Amino acid sequence: MPELPEVQHVVDTLRPHVVGARIDSVRLNRRDIVQPAGFNLRGALSGKSIIDISRRAKRIVFLLDNGQTFYIHLGMTGRLVVIQPDVPKPRHTHLTIDIDRPVISQIRFTDPRRFGGVFWMNDESSLGPEPLTISPRELVQRLTKTKRVIKSALLDQKLIAGLGNIYVDESLFDAGIHPERNSNELSPDEIGRLCRSIKRVLKKAIVSGGSSLRDYVDANGNRGSFQKLHRVYGRSGEACVKCRSTIVSKVLGGRTTAFCEKCQS
DNA sequence: GTCCATGTTCTTTA
DNA sequence: CTAAAGAACATGGA
Numbered sequence: 001m002p003e004l005p006e007v008q009h010v011v012d013t014l015r016p017h018v019v020g021a022r023i024d025s026v027r028l029n030r031r032d033i034v035q036p037a038g039f040n041l042r043g044a045l046s047g048k049s050i051i052d053i054s055r056r057a058k059r060i061v062f063l064l065d066n067g068q069t070f071y072i073h074l075g076m077t078g079r080l081v082v083i084q085p086d087v088p089k090p091r092h093t094h095l096t097i098d099i100d101r102p103v104i105s106q107i108r109f110t111d112p113r114r115f116g117g118v119f120w121m122n123d124e125s126s127l128g129p130e131p132l133t134i135s136p137r138e139l140v141q142r143l144t145k146t147k148r149v150i151k152s153a154l155l156d157q158k159l160i161a162g163l164g165n166i167y168v169d170e171s172l173f174d175a176g177i178h179p180e181r182n183s184n185e186l187s188p189d190e191i192g193r194l195c196r197s198i199k200r201v202l203k204k205a206i207v208s209g210g211s212s213l214r215d216y217v218d219a220n221g222n223r224g225s226f227q228k229l230h231r232v233y234g235r236s237g238e239a240c241v242k243c244r245s246t247i248v249s250k251v252l253g254g255r256t257t258a259f260c261e262k263c264q265s
Numbered sequence: 266g267t268c269c270a271t272g273t274t275c276t277t278t279a
Numbered sequence: 280c281t282a283a284a285g286a287a288c289a290t291g292g293a
Contacts (some may be wrong), residue, residue, distance in 0.1 A: 001272060057270080076272050077290075092290085113289045115272055126273095148282065157273080166273055213271060214292080233271090254284070256269085 002058060002074040004131060004162035004218050005205035006224065011055045013219035017082040018107060022049045023097035028092040033109070033117040041118060044068070045097065057127050057161035059119075072109060076114030077215045081108050103211055112215075127161040132199055134160060136192040143183040143191055150186065150194075151179035152253035163198070165255050166211055166233045172197040175234045178264045179250075179257050204229065232258040 002010070026042045028034065034041050051067040052231050059071040060080065072080060085098060085106040095118060097110040109118065129138060131257070154168045163171070170173055171180050174197035177190060186194070210216060210224035214235070217223055227234070231241050236249035240260040249258045 005269075073272085076270070112291070113270095113272095115288070146282085152283085155272095166271055211271070216271070254286095 002076075002078065002210075002216060003164035003167050003212065004055075004058060004208035005167070005202055005208075005226065007058050007060060007074065007162075008055050008206050009210045009218050009224065011053055011060055012073070013222075014054050014060070014080065014082065014107075017102070017105060017219060017256050018050050018099060019052060021101050023047065024098040024100050026098075027096045028094070029096075030114070033094045033111070033114060035117055035119045035121065039120050041095075041120065044120065046069075056124065057130070057157060058164070061122075068256065070118065070120045072124070073116045074117050074216075075111060075113060077113045078111035078116035079215060079217055080105070080219060081110070081217065081221050082219050083108060083221070093129075126158055128157060128159045131160055131162050131202060134195065136188075136195040139195045140188050140191045143186060147185045148183055149180045149252060150177060150183050151255075151257050153183040154198075155253060155255065162202075165257075166230070167198070167201055167205065169233045169258050170205075170230060171201045173259060173264060174201050176264055178261075179252055179259050228234065232260065234258065 023045050026045045028041055035043060050062055051065050052063040054061045059073055061069055061071045063069050082105050090110055092112040093108050093110045097107040099105055099107065143153060146153050150172065154163050171194065175194040177194055204228040205211065205234060208224055208226035208229065209218060211226040212223035213227055232247055235247045236258045238247050240247055240263060243260065243261045243262045247258055247260055249256055
């Protein structure tokens, strides 16, 4: 559920609740969601204040008053919400953090599949540049170095960090580029177009609060609405919004890929 | 029971 | 070295 727009919206909705907050108590119900394994998260968090929250790729990065940082990754089904402590906890709530300022409330991390987690580290060596600020030149430089099909290349977090299956498909459709094109055979013109499409799609998705297909909600528990504006993702068999031919789907790089054969070449 | 899922990482294979 | 393909992780919905 969470790609860049969803994570950004979580950060935006979380910020007013937690920046300046002091951490009162920490409850970790499952040790195995914390990396590195065995790390004393309670000890590291208790009594600290949260100075800032930001996003890097699909990570929600916390800055504490002692200068230390950690991040939460939502994986596939993760939720990070702020709620009153007396509201019953849903299943698979692995971590709760009680805060007292600005108001008494509780941060909850819930994640049924547990692909996400809490990472006490800040290694960015596996992350490429941010899609919202990457220059066309840099995208050209990175894409022409790989022969992989463009669909797979854009999912590679080391090449560009933050896109996932939804936004790769939507961006390729927006740019009119076929997902099976070889990255190194795209013209600088096409990559420039792709660069603009990625930014346009992501910005629209952020404004819509992200795509809520199943689990994703923001820090206030609200769903996004960008799923209503998807033009190819999840629409295989339906009519293309541009040319009315049928949207097809095919597995590429291990992921279902939806596209229009007529509009994307 | 089957298949599929917004993610990441590791292994195998070529 | 590159990259494709597959599996693994774990849970739940259709």
